[in-house]
Amino acid sequence: MTKFQHGLDFGDPHDGLTQDDIVEARTKNQISPPVTWIKGFLSPKQQQLLINEVNHYPLERVSIQVYGKQHLTPRTQAWFGDPGCDYHYSKLHITALAWPKVLSRLRAKLLNDHQIDTNSVLVNRYADGHDCMGWHSDDEPEIVSGSAIASVTLGACRDFVVRHKQTKTKVNFALASGDLLIMHPGMQQHWQHALPKRLKVVEPRINFTFRQIIPNYYR
Numbered sequence: 001m002t003k004f005q006h007g008l009d010f011g012d013p014h015d016g017l018t019q020d021d022i023v024e025a026r027t028k029n030q031i032s033p034p035v036t037w038i039k040g041f042l043s044p045k046q047q048q049l050l051i052n053e054v055n056h057y058p059l060e061r062v063s064i065q066v067y068g069k070q071h072l073t074p075r076t077q078a079w080f081g082d083p084g085c086d087y088h089y090s091k092l093h094i095t096a097l098a099w100p101k102v103l104s105r106l107r108a109k110l111l112n113d114h115q116i117d118t119n120s121v122l123v124n125r126y127a128d129g130h131d132c133m134g135w136h137s138d139d140e141p142e143i144v145s146g147s148a149i150a151s152v153t154l155g156a157c158r159d160f161v162v163r164h165k166q167t168k169t170k171v172n173f174a175l176a177s178g179d180l181l182i183m184h185p186g187m188q189q190h191w192q193h194a195l196p197k198r199l200k201v202v203e204p205r206i207n208f209t210f211r212q213i214i215p216n217y218y219r
């Protein structure tokens, strides 16, 4: 397992910048997105247990409104969480389904290994490289402010691209099966992220974004 903070420690060119400039820019989230990438967070056996379980999830394409027109999401999804941890997505109210066994173990592992306390998770399944997710931030009002979002990936390796809202600086993470990407506080405020189409990819990819949301926010 390798673990590193994204940024200075893996080869960003900072020519002409003093250490003070770099620290200043990092504090303002202008150079490096505030994320931690942990490759191989899940063992092959843990990945297989999870994939077997995901095969039984009620994943569905959701109808969403984009610029006034109804579309089906270019991926299937399901939402799990504690009671009252419902989710609002493009004017839809999605009631949290009860935690499946392996998924709740993964939630416990995030708490145990990285002190990331979550009460809900969005599961997205991209059947192949035609499925995708557009630019957005996970900044819904029901998300507890100052909480981290933990993203776990299974299956095909896909590019996860992040883009600074002001400077438009882009950073690419080729997330592989078993990887964990922790998005720290400040990430959703200053950066957007997307999963672009990759037409050569023919294998499915599953992603879990674990979140901490305010229970009963919409009641």
Ligand SMILES: O=C(O)CCC(=O)C(=O)O
Pocket (backbone or CB within 6 Å): 122, 124, 133, 138, 151, 160, 193, 194, 195, 207, 209
């Ligand atoms: O599939 C991914 O890696 C991204 C998922 C995502 O951004 C989300 O669920 O909000």
Ligand SMILES: [Fe+2]
Pocket (backbone or CB within 6 Å): 136, 137, 138, 193, 209
């Ligand atoms: Fe997201």
